[in-house]
Structure formats: C-alpha cells, structure tokens
Amino acid sequence: MKAFLLYCLIIATVSTFSYGGILSSVEDYFWRDYTGILPNDALPGGIDSNGSTTYIAQISIPSLWDPTRSTVDVLPAILQAGAIIVYAPYNATVVYRSASNSSVKILCSSNPRDYQWYSTTEMLSPFHKYVIVGYEASSPLYAGRAVIHNETVTGKIFANDRDAGLIVAHNGTQTHQYSYKVLTYAP
Ligand SMILES: *[C@@H]1O[C@H](CO)[C@@H](O)[C@H](O)[C@H]1NC(C)=O
Ligand SMILES: *[C@@H]1O[C@H](CO)[C@@H](O)[C@H](O)[C@H]1NC(C)=O
Ligand SMILES: *[C@@H]1O[C@H](CO)[C@@H](O)[C@H](O)[C@H]1NC(C)=O
Ligand SMILES: *[C@@H]1O[C@H](CO)[C@@H](O)[C@H](O)[C@H]1NC(C)=O
Numbered sequence: 667m668k669a670f671l672l673y674c675l676i677i678a679t680v681s682t683f684s685y686g687g688i689l690s691s692v693e694d695y696f697w698r699d700y701t702g703i704l705p706n707d708a709l710p711g712g713i714d715s716n717g718s719t720t721y722i723a724q725i726s727i728p729s730l731w732d733p734t735r736s737t738v739d740v741l742p743a744i745l746q747a748g749a750i751i752v753y754a755p756y757n758a759t760v761v762y763r764s765a766s767n768s769s770v771k772i773l774c775s776s777n778p779r780d781y782q783w784y785s786t787t788e789m790l791s792p793f794h795k796y797v798i799v800g801y802e803a804s805s806p807l808y809a810g811r812a813v814i815h816n817e818t819v820t821g822k823i824f825a826n827d828r829d830a831g832l833i834v835a836h837n838g839t840q841t842h843q844y845s846y847k848v849l850t851y852a853p
C-alpha cells in the first residue's frame with residue numbers, strides 16, 4: 667500500500683511538472699491581421715525619423731530563390747503606425763505591400779516584457795530564444811534592429827547566414843548593418 671501511494675505521488679509530481687513544462691515552452695507571440703488599425707498588443711519594433719514607434723509586420727511573396735517550386739518567402743516588414751503600406755528588404759531592393767489589397771500581419775504579444783533586444787556581443791541566457799519572424803530561401807529569419815542616424819530600423823537576420831549581418835530597408839534601399847541587436851524571447 668505504501669509503495670502504491672508513493673508510486674501515485676511520483677506520477678502526480680511528474681505529470682504536474684511536465685504539464686507546466688509544456689505550457690511554459692509555448693511562445694506567446696503571434697501575428698494578427700493588419701488592416702490599418704493598430705492592435706493594442708502590437709510589439710514595438712523601432713523608431714522612425716519622426717520619433718514615432720514602428721512595428722514588425724509580416725508579408726508573403728512568391729519566392730525568387732527557387733521559382734521551380736511553388737514556395738513563398740515570408741518576410742518581416744516595417745510598419746509605421748497608421749500606415750497602410752509596409753516595406754521590407756528583399757533581393758537587394760525594397761518591396762512594398764499594401765494592407766488594402768494584400769495580406770499584412772503584425773507581430774503581437776500579451777507579455778511584451780518577455781521580449782528584449784540583445785546586442786550580438788552580449789551573452790544570451792539559455793532561457794532566451796530568438797524570435798522567428800519569417801522564412802526566406804528556406805532559412806528562418808530572426809528580427810534585428812540597428813540605429814541609423816536618429817532612427818531605429820528593424821530588419822532581418824538569416825539564421826543560416828549570420829555573416830550577412832542585419833539586412834534592412836532604409837531610405838528606399840537595402841543595406842547590411844553589422845552593429846545591431848536581436849529580438850529575443852524569454853518566458
Ligand atoms: C513624418 O511626419 C510628416 C508629417 O506628419 C509626414 O509627412 C511624414 O511622412 C512622416 N515621416 C515618416 C517617416 O513617418
Ligand atoms: C531625424 O533627422 C532628420 C534628418 O536629419 C530630421 O529631419 C528629423 O527631424 C530628425 N528627427 C528627430 C525625431 O529628431
Ligand atoms: C534578384 O533580382 C534580380 C533582378 O534585379 C534577378 O536577376 C535575380 O535573379 C534575383 N535574385 C534571385 C535570387 O532571384
Ligand atoms: C495595391 O495597392 C497599392 C497601393 O494602393 C498599389 O500601388 C498596388 O498597385 C496595388 N496592387 C494590386 C495588385 O492591386
């Protein structure tokens with residue numbers, strides 16, 4: 667009887683533990699449809715030249731990298747508050763999409779305090795994960811941001827090509843930045 671009770675206690679402890687573990691490993695960021703109205707749980711991304719907060723949008727475009735397969739690239743884009751047009755760096759140029767006639771999503775979270783921008787030289791604690799904001803040429807894309815003049819510009823980092831740095835759309839052109847921070851998530 668004692669052995670049986672002990673067995674029950676162990677099972678109960680193990681299931682509570684793994685249940686908690688499963689819950690806490692679920693990312694709490696998500697993408698809402700953006701139609702021109704800013705959701706109040708949108709995660710702030712950068713700062714534009716007017717000093718206004720920008721957000722991280724997501725757009726999908728037919729992949730240029732492998733036109734033989736019907737794949738899409740999913741890109742993080744810059745969304746200025748209230749704007750209907752978002753833009754992203756892609757294939758050495760800047761692509762624009764309008765929320766009035768294509769699908770634009772916006773990065774949101776119910777726990778904004780769990781998100782931090784880390785410099786690439788800082789040690790990342792094991793609890794922090796990079797936030798995946800898209801896929802391009804079959805590589806996950808992380809979100810990064812760099813300070814350019816008086817702006818904080820968000821862009822993308824190829825998970826499988828970190829040497830390319832942070833790729834941003836700025837002043838209508840694509841540029842690579844090598845001093846930047848990466849968006850992390852720690853539950
Ligand atoms: C800054 O504000 C001006 C005036 O409201 C506007 O015309 C311009 O597009 C804004 N620029 C940016 C980068 O948001
Ligand atoms: C940022 O710099 C631009 C160009 O120098 C200037 O027009 C703008 O007013 C500045 N914005 C802020 C918020 O200081
Ligand atoms: C990028 O665009 C150029 C045209 O500007 C095109 O020739 C090239 O094939 C494109 N790159 C890829 C990987 O599709
Ligand atoms: C979508 O809207 C934008 C801005 O109004 C326009 O420039 C673009 O041509 C439109 N695209 C399509 C496919 O209608």
Ligand SMILES: *[C@@H]1O[C@H](CO)[C@@H](O)[C@H](O)[C@H]1NC(C)=O
Binds near residue numbers: 837838
């Ligand atoms: C932005 O681009 C224009 C040309 O497209 C250029 O004349 C201007 O100097 C650029 N501004 C900055 C701040 O790079």
